[in-house]
Amino acid sequence: MLTVNNISKTFNPGTITEKIALTNVSLELKAGDFVTVIGGNGAGKSTLMNSIAGTFPVDNGQISIDNNDITKWSEHKRAKYIGRVFQDPMMGTAAGMMIEENLAIASRRGKTLSLRWSAPKSERNKFRELLQSLNLGLEDRLESKVGLLSGGQRQALTLLMATMAQPKLLLLDEHTAALDPKTAQQVLNITNDIVNKRQLTTLMITHNMRDALRCGNRLIMMFNGQIIVDVSGDDKKNLTVNDLLSMFEKASGSEMANDRMLLG
Amino acid sequence: MDLIIPTISQGLLWSIMAIGVYITFRVLDIADLTVEGSFPLGAATASALLVAGYTPIMAIFIACITGMLSGIITGLLHTKLKIPALLAGILTMIALYSVNLRIMGKANISLLQIDTIFSFFPLNVDKQMMILIIGFIAVIIIAVINYWFFGTEIGAAIRATGYNPHMIRANGVNTDMTIVLGLLLSNGLVAISGALVAQSNGFADVGMGVGTIVIGLASVIIGEVLFGTKSFRNSLISVILGSIVYRIVIAVVLQLGMPPNDLKLFTAVLVALALSMPLFQAKLNAKKRKAAN
Structure with a gap:
């Protein structure tokens, strides 16, 4: 499904702020894979995800989805295949527009836009049903501006939007990190529901090891711009947080010193 | 009293x-100075063509x-050449002069x-009544077209781009x-306005664009x-009414004896005050909260 072949990325090359973010990373996802990604700050998790989404070009290597080489595609062109939820709840929705309008935009992801009415009344029932599945009471607030919603509601809505037009690949970039623990679990449950029900190929970054273990059928750990651990199937099911810690120490040759990685 | 009709006409x-x-300014979240050039551009083009028959x-x-x-030129300077929007607008404005x-x-054309x-x-x-009628019809047509366009898929995408x-x-x-599409539409409207204003004034002048952006902002904010x-829809109607109120304010201060030469200074101060309102409001609210505690 998704093939990442030997990609590298260095930010600000040749300056004092040079930062090698990814070094020859390769990754292959099968259709229906739900992969959780963990790693400390600066490990390259977000860079990997943004490279796939096309936020910036990679220095070398190829990225393809379903055998289409998308390496040179712009961010908006890749959106035809990719649904995304960002860490910042503000990033995934247009605050000044109504819930209905946001959903209408998302339902046309990857399609050529026309001069048809954007949010026709005929789609309201569909939108209401979708919102009902979130169980957040948003189905009665189609005409509310998204800016009035809480962070958790906005992330749930973004999740709905990212998956409305069936994506080939769903990218979740620490999408629960900015939420309080209870809301984070709620959004994660919704995530699990949607991904499992629809068999979406998904890449999810999390800083919470328990979440990484609880979700998905495969787990990768990144360190210093490389993938250092990649477990799937029964091996992943039997993993514990302590296993992860010792794997990290073995693979990276250093003590786990980052608090953010220890959360959970 | 006989000033009311021309004042409302000008506002329209x-x-x-x-x-x-x-x-x-509001939809795309860009302060586009191209309008200072595209307003007289519309006036100049329409006047030259009228003279040509x-x-x-x-x-x-x-x-x-x-x-x-x-x-489109400002849009391409900004998006393709990565020139900051404000500067891109200034460049186009200067070129348009x-x-x-x-x-x-020549510097002006009489109509x-x-x-x-x-x-x-x-x-x-x-003539004054005619300007009012035609102005009213033109504004209605343009407002309806805008309301429709920004409700379509493409229009919604433009609004989302700003947000x-x-x-x-x-x-x-x-x-x-x-962004290019939004700038295109905006400056198309500004040029239409310039063309209409030149015809109602009876002349086009190369300097008539000075202060256009400030008048526009004043109308939007008022x-x-x-x-x-x-x-x-509410915002669209507000902008139209804002433009009329602005003209009424100007007419009143002129009646009260303000020299016409000070008009632009007055408008600039008005807009500066209006733009800084949110800051003062926040400070006032903070003070109120403090007092309440």
């Missing part, structure tokens, strides 16, 4: 420009196209002996395209404060 004609400013409707139509072209002189062949849109229709009313470019890119929209921003 200029409100088309204010809608253009609203599209860039074109019908008023054709003259306004072509003026609109030239305004759109100037918007020369272009406008070329179009007119006194020439048939304009306001003498085009055989209605038995005096959150990340979101709309993640939904497959090329934000370079939506409208928003007095008439609300609940929805896009």
Whole structure:
């Protein structure tokens, strides 16, 4: 499904702020894979995800989805295949527009836009049903501006939007990190529901090891711009947080010193 | 009292420009200075064409196209060459000064002996009334078109670009395209407004664009404060009414004896005050909270 072949990325090359973010990373996802990604700050998790989404070009290597080489595609062109939820709840929705309008935009992801009415009344029932599945009471607030919603509601809505037009690949970039623990679990449950029900190929970054273990059928750990651990199937099911810690120490040759990685 | 009709007429004609400013300043979240050039561009183009014998409707139509072209240029400077929007607008504005002189062949064109849109229709009313009627019809048509367009898929994408470019890119929209489209539409409207104002004044002048952006901002802000921003439709109506209120304010201060030369200073101070309102409001609220505690 998704093939990442030997990609590298260095930010600000040749300056004092040079930062090698990814070094020859390769990754292959099968259709229906739900992969959780963990790693400390600066490990390259977000860079990997943004490279796939096309936020910036990679220095070398190829990225393809379903055998289409998308390496040179712009961010908006890749959106035809990719649904995304960002860490910042503000990033995934247009605050000044109504819930209905946001959903209408998302339902046309990857399609050529026309001069048809954007949010026709005929789609309201569909939108209401979708919102009902979130169980957040948003189905009665189609005409509310998204800016009035809480962070958790906005992330749930973004999740709905990212998956409305069936994506080939769903990218979740620490999408629960900015939420309080209870809301984070709620959004994660919704995530699990949607991904499992629809068999979406998904890449999810999390800083919470328990979440990484609880979700998905495969787990990768990144360190210093490389993938250092990649477990799937029964091996992943039997993993514990302590296993992860010792794997990290073995693979990276250093003590786990980052608090953010220890959360959970 | 006999000032009321011309004042409202001017407000209507200029409100088309204010809608253009609203599209860039509020919808796209860009302060676009191109309007300082595209307003006289519309005036110059329409006037030159009228003098050359074109019908008023054709003259306004072509003026609109030239305004759109100037918007496209600012849009391309900004999106493709990555020049900050403010600077891109300034560059186009400066370039248009020369272009406008070329179009007119001199610094101003008089339309006194020439048939304009306001003498085009055989209605038995005096000129001021005619300007009011045509201005009203033009504003209604343009407001309806804008309301429709910004409700379509493409229009919604333009609005979303202003609110959150990340979101709309993640939904497959090329934000370079939506920004150029927004600037095109905005400057097309500004040029139409320029074409109409020139015909109602009876002349086009190369200097008539000075302060256009400030007048536009004043109309947008006055409208928003007095008439609300609940929805896009509400905002559109607010901008139009804001433009009329602005003209009334100007007429009143002139009646009270302010020298016309101080008009631009007055407008600039008015806009500066209005733009800084949120800051003062926040401070006032903070003080109130403190007092309440």
